[in-house]
Amino acid sequence: MPHELPKSYEPGAIETRWAEYWVYEKLFSVSTPPAGEARPVFTLLLPPPNVTGRLHMGHMLNQTQMDIIVRWHRMRGFITLWLPGTDHAGIATQMMVERQFAKEGKKRRDLGREKFIERVWEWKKLYGGAIFDQMKRLGASVDWDREYFTMDENLSHAVREVFVRLYEEGLIYRGKYIVNWCPRCETAISDLEVKHEEVAGKLWEIRYPIVGTDEFITVATTRPETMLGDTAIAVNAKDERYTHLHGKKALLPLMHREIPIITDELAQPEFGTGAVKVTPAHDPNDFQAGKRHNLPQIDVMDEHAHMNQNAGAYLGLDRYEARKRVLADLQEQGFLAGEKDYTLALGKCDRCGTVVEPRLSEQWFIKIKPLAQKAIEAVESGEITIVPENYKQIYLNWMNNIYDWCISRQLWWGHRIPAWTCDNCKHVIVAREAPLTCTKCGSTKLEQVSDVLDTWFSSGLLPFTTLGWPEKTRDQAVFYPTTLLITAYEILFFWVARMIMFGCHFMQEHEQDPAIKRASGWADKKNDSVPFRQVYIHALVRDAERQKMSKTKGNVVDPLEVIERFGTDATRFTLAAMAAPGTDIAFNESRTEGYRAFANKIWNAARFMFMNVDRLGFAWGQSPSPALSEAEGAVQPGQSPDSSRPAAGIVGFHTATLEDRWILSRFNRVTEEVNDSLETYRFHEAANRIYDFFWGEFCDWYLELIKHRLISTVGDEARTACGNLVNLFDAALRLLHPFMPFITEEIWQAIYDGKPHLQSVALASYPQVNENQVDLAAETQMAVLQDLIVSVRQLRLDLKVEARVKVPIELFVHDAGTGISIMQNEDAIKRLANVGSITNVEEWRARQAPSRGTSRFDVRVVYERKIDVAAECERLKKELEKIEREFANNQRQLNNEQFLAKAPSNVVEGLRRRAEELIVLIDKTKSKLHELGCK
RNA sequence: GGGCGGUUAGCUCAGUUGGUUAGAGCGCCUGCCUUACAAGCAGGAGGUCGCAGGUUCGAGUCCUGCACUGCCCACCA
Secondary structure (H helix, E strand, O other): OOOOOOOOOOHHHHHHHHHHHHHHOOOOOOOOOOOOOOOEEEEEEOOOOEOOOOOOHHHHHHHHHHHHHHHHHHHOOOEEEEEOEEEOOHHHHHHHHHHHHHHOOOOHHHHOHHHHHHHHHHHHHHHHHHHHHHHHHHOOOOOHHHOEEOOOHHHHHHHHHHHHHHHHOOOEEEEEEEEEEEOOOOEEEOHHHEEEEEEEEEEEEEEEEEOOOOOEEEEEEOOHHHHHHOOEEEEOOOOHHHHHHOOOEEEEOOOOEEEEEEEOOOOOOOOOOOEEEEOOOOOHHHHHHHHHHOOOOOOOEOOOOEEOHHHHHHOOOEHHHHHHHHHHHHHHOOOEEEEEEEEEEEEEEOOOOOEOEEEEEEEEEEOOHHHHHHHHHHHHOOOOEEEOOHHHHHHHHHHHOOOOEEOEEOOOOOOEOOEEEEOOOOOEEEOOOOOOOOOOOOOOOEEEOOOEEOHHHHHOOHHHHOOOOOOOOHHHHHHOOEEEEEEEHHHHHHHHHHHHHHHHHHOOOOOOOOOOEOOOOOOOOOOOOOOEEEEEEEOOEEOOOOOEOOOOOOOOOOHHHHHHHHOHHHHHHHHHHHOOOOOOEEOOHHHHHHHHHHHHHHHHHHHHHHHHHHHHOOOOOOOOOOEOOOOOOOOOOOOOOOOOOOOOOOOOOOOOOHHHHHHHHHHHHHHHHHHHHHHOOOHHHHHHHHHHHHHHHHHHHHHHHHHHHHHHOOOHHHHHHHHHHHHHHHHHHHHHOOOOHHHHHHHHHHHOOOOOOOOOHHHEOOOOOOHHHOOHHHHHHHHHHHHHHHHHHHHHHHOOOOOOOOEEEEEEEOOHHHHHHHHHOHHHHHHHOOEEEEEEOOOOOOOOOOEEEOOOEEEEEOOOOOOOHHHHHHHHHHHHHHHHHHHHHHHHHHOOHHHHHHOOHHHHHHHHHHHHHHHHHHHHHHHHHHHOOOO
């Protein structure tokens, strides 16, 4: 029994086996095509997971969608490169390792920079490897020969190159500015890394005495502790309440320092008291005001947000402790004028949740406007398209309101900034490699700046650095721009926007090999500097209660655990089937359970096929899965891969019977729909089409219809049926493969008995529609048959006919065509509805027995058994009501001249046809009610 | 303070350009171990599409307002 599959479907064993096979055989490794080879190319960069831990459900959704698209392209004949990698994730990873140290009672500073970094590398080896193992388990068909890590030497080299070039172009500058500072992480963070949270706070009013008078000026503040660093009070020049104080000085309470009263737009008359304290070292707005008025900057806190020596008596206190003390002291000395409830948006560190402190410090920045301009143009002009489209506007809004990007971090883990400070003259040298002497004074005492770069600086370069930049490589000529980026909304600004900015800036000179064909519809694209042509933004995976998954809430669903229980195929299918663009996914295990049942269904259908194949000694090779190199799947140069070709559809399928013509037609239509859906990232649509086709049409109807030919007939008839079955199954497996790669590979390999002409179904061609195989007449005939069979089944249950009993039926057909197609398929009806004989009656005679029908036929089961007449009457009445309602509606429209004049003819035609049907149905239902003697 | 999305069956969700009778899975009810599958088969019940207006021959679908809900962005003390 060579083709026998185990009786029960056990995904675990199958999946690990094929996952290993794909990797071991290097099936997805891509060698760069030589010049002159004209095949279409599809390139996708994996958004590199952080090396901070395990993959979560969001990764799995992301990778499932990418893998579906990637496998689909590969099967359509594209040279398909999917580049995998991981991100060093500077601050996040450093935090994880620090936490590990904290458990050992150690701090990173105890170890020193070098030793600490060694430990992080160990961590990286452990978790980076684990992430790749998990990806293999998901079936991600990446090119494992091209793995990258953002801190690899070649990528680090490119990072230095970019930094130096930007510096030389004047786009990177260094300076002392107010930045977002996390006192726990002890580093600057970018605006994007600050999350605002509304909290109930207070607005305090403080009175400052005016020097030389007994007057006071009252200011409002949410952060009284910063008053210790006040260097002015601002009022609005137009605010008449304070005109008499212009040029006067106020005495800063607690510090006994005289500060000027200045006029500045910073103060808005309608807010608070109209007067505002100015603290240039602790507030970005005040910082700007301070610059305008040449005010001193007095920093009163250290890097831990503890008060420093500038805070006088408050030295050493934590900022909140200091706040309490300041307020108490103000109160005691009579300077506290009031206290109001106030809601404020508190900035917190994205990583650790600590309240961010605006802090004056020396940092490196990217002058962003010139870069943003090109990135705006690339999207506005359509050189890059964003799907769903509403994200385009979000992207543009953000880009248009962008501020300079603080790229330096006071961390240890990351790309160290390629800048050196001269010990002697303090000159700063930015260079690609460590300089030996100071370019200014010649000193050899140089020390590299200790800061590292924001982790997004290096990941923003990946689309070209992974292809060998700054060298001009063949890889770049072939694979850049990448085709597509699939990512989560969360990192649209962090990552996507940065890649666009960097790509457009650094790849201006890029020359793409003109022989390389891209996906269809891109002929009009001119700007080859963009990092990708299209961005697909996918949803967030939430838990079953629609809550965002987070470790702190403890509602994180571990994909591997789900996979363990239901299999990767079922889990992937769940994510695909729920991924309607634009809406988040509430991950619901009952769905996964349902899709495991689907996989089981496929499994058993395959067992049924093999059972017959083996019994009939069906000869192999009659229906080989077409290879990509063969006419069907291969894409010719200049040809769009999705256009239909002569060999599309299913080759060598025999269409002697109605069910064969029907299923072939259905397969082709489903194929077309699936391809169309994938073209527009409508994963859920594609998945549901395949599901409905395989289960609802192929298994429920087709298999049942061909059973007797397989089992009860001999010779050619059975063999033809079996050949069709194998052929169809093969095609269905190819159609399904991108969604459920493992089970399809397992069955496909079994079909070819371990001797496939291709190494994998993943290298076979993806089905394409063949219009000649679409047969609408067969679909209509089949629909009548199905209606009839269902009608009889309903009647059997109404009459409580025992399941095994064959019953005779009385049939009345309304037109000759219906009669002919029913009688041609008499056997099928008898088998599927367990009918003994069919009597075709010339006229429909009244009798007190239930009947069913459509506008094409009426049917009655001949069986002596009392039925619940009242219940049947009730049902019929309800039905009559419904169709009469519809008829009334239908007539209202058909009698409406406006409708007839304006509605398209096919709609009017449809309604007319329906009207005829409804008249028949109403008439019949009424006579049935009469037959049964209902009131 | 700005912007975006959601509200459809008991639950979770589909429903592309407005067009004939609004769908699926799960759950529920009834009957079946029919030799591929009980993770299954056959049949069934269940919805005034959040509310109020409007546009239209025609609205779940478009417009306006409202309610509830979720998210993102934001250097006004």
